[in-house]
Amino acid sequence: MNIPQSSKKRVVIIGGGFAGISLAKKLKNKNLQVVLLDKHNYHTFQPLLYQVATGGLEAGSIAYPIRKVMQDCPDFYFRLTSVKEIDADNQKIISEIGDLHYDYLVIATGSKTNYFGNKEIERNSMSMKTIPQSLNIRSLILENFEQAVLTKDAADKNALINFVLVGAGPTGVELAGALAEMKKAILQKDYPDLDIRKMEINLIQSGDRILNTMSEKSSKASEAFLESLGVKIWKNVRVTNYDGRTVTTNSELTFESATVIWTAGVQGAAIQGLSSEALIERVERIRVNEFNQVKGYDNIFAIGDIAAMESDANPQGHPMMAQPALQQGALLGENLVHLIQNQPMKPFLYNDKGSMATIGRNKAVVDLPKYHFSGVFAWFVWMFVHLFSLIGFKNKAVVFLNWVYNYIRFDREGRLIIRPYKKKSFTTFTSDEI
Amino acid sequence: MNIPQSSKKRVVIIGGGFAGISLAKKLKNKNLQVVLLDKHNYHTFQPLLYQVATGGLEAGSIAYPIRKVMQDCPDFYFRLTSVKEIDADNQKIISEIGDLHYDYLVIATGSKTNYFGNKEIERNSMSMKTIPQSLNIRSLILENFEQAVLTKDAADKNALINFVLVGAGPTGVELAGALAEMKKAILQKDYPDLDIRKMEINLIQSGDRILNTMSEKSSKASEAFLESLGVKIWKNVRVTNYDGRTVTTNSELTFESATVIWTAGVQGAAIQGLSSEALIERVERIRVNEFNQVKGYDNIFAIGDIAAMESDANPQGHPMMAQPALQQGALLGENLVHLIQNQPMKPFLYNDKGSMATIGRNKAVVDLPKYHFSGVFAWFVWMFVHLFSLIGFKNKAVVFLNWVYNYIRFDREGRLIIRPYKKKSFTTFTSDEI
Incomplete structure (x- = not known):
């Protein structure tokens, strides 16, 4: 090396x-x-990946070059x-x-x-742990909408604009909220020839409440927030398979969707x-x-x-x-x-500062160790904490500017398919008329 | 459709x-x-592609979603x-x-x-007409530097950090200036274990002056600017081939380089x-x-x-x-x-507003129809015109913020290899020691 x-x-x-x-x-x-x-040659600020996936932020604003962190340190080496x-x-x-x-x-x-060993789900669904994966989700959403515009078959069209998010932890919940806002902010304006009311966002949770690592109060509040945004929440449902088109579950329930995002493990x-x-x-x-x-x-x-x-x-x-x-x-x-130096080491004691999740415009839930709250103030706390945690002045400034813009204009400009995502299954073109 | x-x-x-x-x-x-x-589903502001390639701007800030341009126009349709x-x-x-x-x-x-029919140059060199191509150049530059760090053979190491830009039109000149600044702003700080003095930026022009569509005064000024930045300019040299490692020309002159960017046609x-x-x-x-x-x-x-x-x-x-x-x-x-409406059409009359090129920090050349100038004022004119020409308020704001940051901090944060570029040739790994 x-x-x-x-x-x-x-x-x-x-x-x-x-x-x-x-x-x-x-x-x-x-x-x-x-x-x-x-x-990778960059550090990823994972808590904001979902905003990259839904077009609210550019990838560069949540990544930080690792070599820059190591600058001016003699005898520090980075290897890719x-x-x-x-x-x-x-x-x-x-x-x-x-x-x-x-x-x-x-x-x-x-x-x-973690797909728990299910290779078919792994092959057909999207994951969101890295920046390239988030950009793949963004491309896939937009490609599916472009394809829906061309599609005449009603069932195919619906499947292309239907979303299934498996797992209602912080990632699933934040993504569901962001998708619901993307629907309003971008998709219904950009695709006037689609009936956007048909676009469903289904959030599936195997347990009996969403955000089950947070307080019951926050679970309830976030559920109400998501429902006000039109997200359909399915509790006590376990996804058993996804073949690229149909999501099957442990009950009679099935979903037809070209976009399944797996955050369940x-x-x-x-x-x-x-x-x-x-x-x-x-x-x-x-x-x-x-x-x-x-x-x-x-x-x-x-x-x-x-x-x-x-x-x-x-x-x-x-x-x-x-x-x-x-x-x-x-x-x-x-x-x-x-x-x-042969001195004793200190044992680790976790200082739990709490946890939080944002659901959308003016909506967030915050669990501090002794106090739980939700709503506009929680949303400001969420934004402040996340801005403050980003590495680098420029990332903070660009993210802040984007958030202000997106908030004021009810818009997100990151609806770009820079690198198309090639989905393996579900390709139906039914358009050939003049 | x-x-x-x-x-x-x-x-x-x-x-x-x-x-x-x-x-x-x-x-x-x-x-x-x-x-x-x-x-593509976006409009590209091509004049700033070179800044994306050299890490000064993110792709999203020079792209604009086409569907947004078409919003609120009844009977307007976009198809990808x-x-x-x-x-x-x-x-x-x-x-x-x-x-x-x-x-x-x-x-x-x-x-x-235009590669003028030379398939080997086409296969081995980089082009910069689209955003994905610019991002490929960015990735390749950074990947080559990462590989140079690992490489012991001096000739290989030099080839990995040598650049050959073929064609000294506005694209070649602006890219050469931006690379020279990238060298100072990023590469010499990020790669302390490389001898950055070995990094060459060679700009090759078949004619007897660079920027030959602009005034002679601007050609001379830009040449002086580039030389002050350490760019080597080779005039009256025509590139005949590039095999992925060696650039051959119509003279004895050859260049060893892993990164050849073709802007010659x-x-x-x-x-x-x-x-x-x-x-x-x-x-x-x-x-x-x-x-x-x-x-x-x-x-x-x-x-x-x-x-x-x-x-x-x-x-x-x-x-x-x-x-x-x-x-x-x-x-x-x-x-x-x-x-x-069966009315007569108006013939096109080109209103030549002039042309300009930026070479780097505080350095640009501007040709107005009757007046040519260069230097700091030209640089401000260049920035103002380009900012003003970008579509959309947010792109203007984000680009402006990036420029101010890059200027004040002598830095560029876009040194991210989000999608690695797989170069077909010249892969030598000589590092296996412990």
Whole structure:
């Protein structure tokens, strides 16, 4: 990988998400050689991916170049690659661009979509964990609308403008709200020759309430918000298959849709090579102790979504979201320095700052540890927190400008099919008249 | 194509560039049915493509959704498709999504890159006429730098960070300036482990001056600007081939480069089906009279880059740039109405407002019909004109914000490889050490 040997200890970080970047920043000027590996050359602000998918924001405004984070840090290296395997016996990782020795290894590979083994759903539905995936969703929505305009068969036409979102966690709920606003703001104006009333947004939840990691109050409020936007919520329904056109469920209920977005499950993006006791196979997460040390290893750590720190308070590990990732990354930055200096490490204590979700214009729900609220104020809090959390002044400014514009003009200009998405199934052209 | 029959005359416009959009806007509320066809669902502001390629602007800020232009116009239709052929005998066009009858046909397909028949150059070099192509250039530059970091062989490393721009028209010159600034603003900061002094920007011109469509004064000034930025200008050199690594020329001179951008020629993007007298084969442009009527046809018109209106003042037709396209589109909007009302049409008179090119920070050249100037004031004029010409308030605001940010911070944040570009040749990995 062409990284110089150095007298300093080498820390290799796999992944430039919230956890990896938070750790790298803490390791500046700590007399360590730091190598950060990622398969993208940018950090993604995942909480706003749904706005990229629905045309509200451009991809560039929620991405930040990783090399810029590392600028002006002597002995910091970034390499664009995918890591294939860890060879812990020889203290090295094996990647697409060669091997690399480490003194300390930090796995911060995050999570990926979990289809629970259903290959047909995986092949036919859309996922939204990365920027390219979000842009694919955007392209697919617009391509389906362009195709609907050409389609004479009523059933085909409806399927092309029907949406099924599987999973009503924060991603599914925020996406449902954004789609409902996209319908009003863009689609009904841009496609006057379609009967936009036929466009359905179906949100399917296997449990008996949406946003089930939040308070009951927030669940109820967000449900009311979504219904006021025309979203159809289906609770206690489990999707069993999707062949590219028909969604089948565990009941009689079926849906005809060309656009199914799957947000019903996440799992860790684990790497091969760790011992079996380190891996929780069912969720592909890595077992860590209170110092984020991987079970069975002294010099391998895992932080963020991939790390499952099982405790009495969190028997399954912490929730897979930004806050634990940021906090674990920052603490590990301190702990690595302590470890090298043979000082005791500090155990991780999760500071739950709460959670929130936005449903649309003036509508959000916020759960603080002791207080839950919803509505316009919650919406301002949501915007403020998200703007503030974006890395970089320019991204903050551009996102703010876009939000103001979209709010005032009831519009979104990102309705561009820059890279068409080639869907494998459901292509019917019934138009050939003059 | 599912377009309703109407008692109104149907005007079919092929292409949503400057000419097509300018025409469509003029045809609002003129008692016509208007169908606009384009293979993209957005209008591209081509003069700023080079800033997308070099990370200064995001793609979305120079694109505008075509359906938004057509909003609120009854009996206006947009269809996303490529037109394959014109069947003039039966007054219809044949497209990927079916046939369409026309009463009046307007060809506004613009231009494409001309490789003068050299397939190897076409295969190995980059072109910059569309947004996806600009994004490919951006990805390729960054991918080559990432690969250079990994490469030990000095010759390979140099080839990966060397640039050859073939053709010193406005596109080549502006791109050369932007690359020189990208080198300073981004690359030398982001890649501390590369010796950035080895990065060469070579601008090759077959004639004896650059910007040869502008005044001699502007040629000289822009040459001085480019040289002050470290660009190497090679005049009276003609590129004969490029195999993906070595650029050969008509002299002894060769260049080793993984990134060759070809801006040395354009030709019309002609459509099959017109009579041979209508087509100027050498440049693939369509012969039109002073009303933009295609030679030999009463109800087929061509406007913009594709149209060659040969006259004493412009024996080869007007220059292939935005101004003639905008003016021809607007005039044809009036003339079509006159034609239908059996009134005489007005001949086209080109109002040459001048031309300009920007070379970098504080540096531009402007040729007005009677006055030529360069430097900081020219640069402000250039920015003002381009900002003002962008469609839509939001694009103007976002581009302005980006320019201010890039100027103040000496930075460009668009260094993102969102969609990797797979180059076919020159892949050498020489890194496998630990």
